[in-house]
Amino acid sequence: MPVISALGLDLGHRRIGVAGCDRTGLIATGLTTIHRTHFENDMAQLRQLIHARDATLLVIGLPYSMNGEMGAQAKRTQKLARRIGSALQIPFEYVDERLTSYEAEVMLHAQHISPSRNRELVDRKAACIILQQWLDCRRQAVRSHETIVNRENAPLPSKLADS
Numbered sequence: 693m694p695v696i697s698a699l700g701l702d703l704g705h706r707r708i709g710v711a712g713c714d715r716t717g718l719i720a721t722g723l724t725t726i727h728r729t730h731f732e733n734d735m736a737q738l739r740q741l742i743h744a745r746d747a748t749l750l751v752i753g754l755p756y757s758m759n760g761e762m763g764a765q766a767k768r769t770q771k772l773a774r775r776i777g778s779a780l781q782i783p784f785e786y787v788d789e790r791l792t793s794y795e796a797e798v799m800l801h802a803q804h805i806s807p808s809r810n811r812e813l814v815d816r817k818a819a820c821i822i823l824q825q826w827l828d829c830r831r832q833a834v835r836s837h838e839t840i841v842n843r844e845n846a847p848l849p850s851k852l853a854d855s
Contacts, residue, residue: 696830698749699723699741700823701776702789702815703769708734709815711823712745717830720823722816735779742782750782753789753822787826792818 696717702709708726713719726737741747752773757763762770770786777784796817797807807814 696827697745697747698751698823698826699738699745699747700751700753700787700819700826702753702792702819702822703772703776704728704815707812707815708738709812709817709819710738710741711816711819712741712747713823713827717827720820720827722813722820725812725815727812731775731779735776738776739780742780748782750777750780750784751823751826752776752784752786753792753818754786755789758790785826787822787829789818789822792821795821 695715696713697715698713698717700709700711700713700720706728708728710723710726711720712723713721723741726734728734750773752769754769754773755763755765757766773784773786793814796814799817805813
C-alpha cells in the first residue's frame with residue numbers, strides 16, 4: 693500500500709485550519725490552526741508542518757457558491773492557494789468545501805462545544821473534513837481503477853472465448 697502524505701487546508705482571511713492524514717491515507721486528523729499574520733510567517737509555519745509530516749501535497753478547500761459557481765471568495769482562495777504553492781514549492785489540489793464549516797459546527801454542537809467561542813477548532817475540523825473528502829474520493833478512484841483492471845485481465849466468458 694502506498695504511503696500518503698498530504699495536508700488539508702481550510703484557508704480563511706484570519707486563520708488557516710490544518711489537517712493531516714495517517715500514512716495509509718484512511719483517516720484525516722485536525723492538527724492545528726494558524727493565526728494569519730504576515731504571509732512569510734504563515735508560510736514558515738506551514739513549511740514546518742510540511743517538513744515534520746513529510747507532506748508532498750496540499751489539499752485546499754475551495755468555497756464554491758451553493759449553486760456550484762466560482763464566487764469572489766473561491767477566486768480569492770485560488771489566488772492564495774497559487775501563492776502558497778509557489779512559495780512552498782508544493783503541488784496542491786482543490787476539494788469542494790461547501791458546508792464544511794457548517795458541518796464542523798454541527799459536530800462541535802454535538803460535543804456540547806460552542807463554535808462561536810472556538811473558531812480555531814471549527815477551522816481545524818473543517819480542514820479535517822476537506823482532507824477526509826479527498827482521501828475518500830482518492831480511495832474510491834483507486835478501487836474503481838482496480839475493478840476496471842481486474843475486468844480487463846479477467847478471462848472471457850466461455851461462449852465468447854469459443855467464437
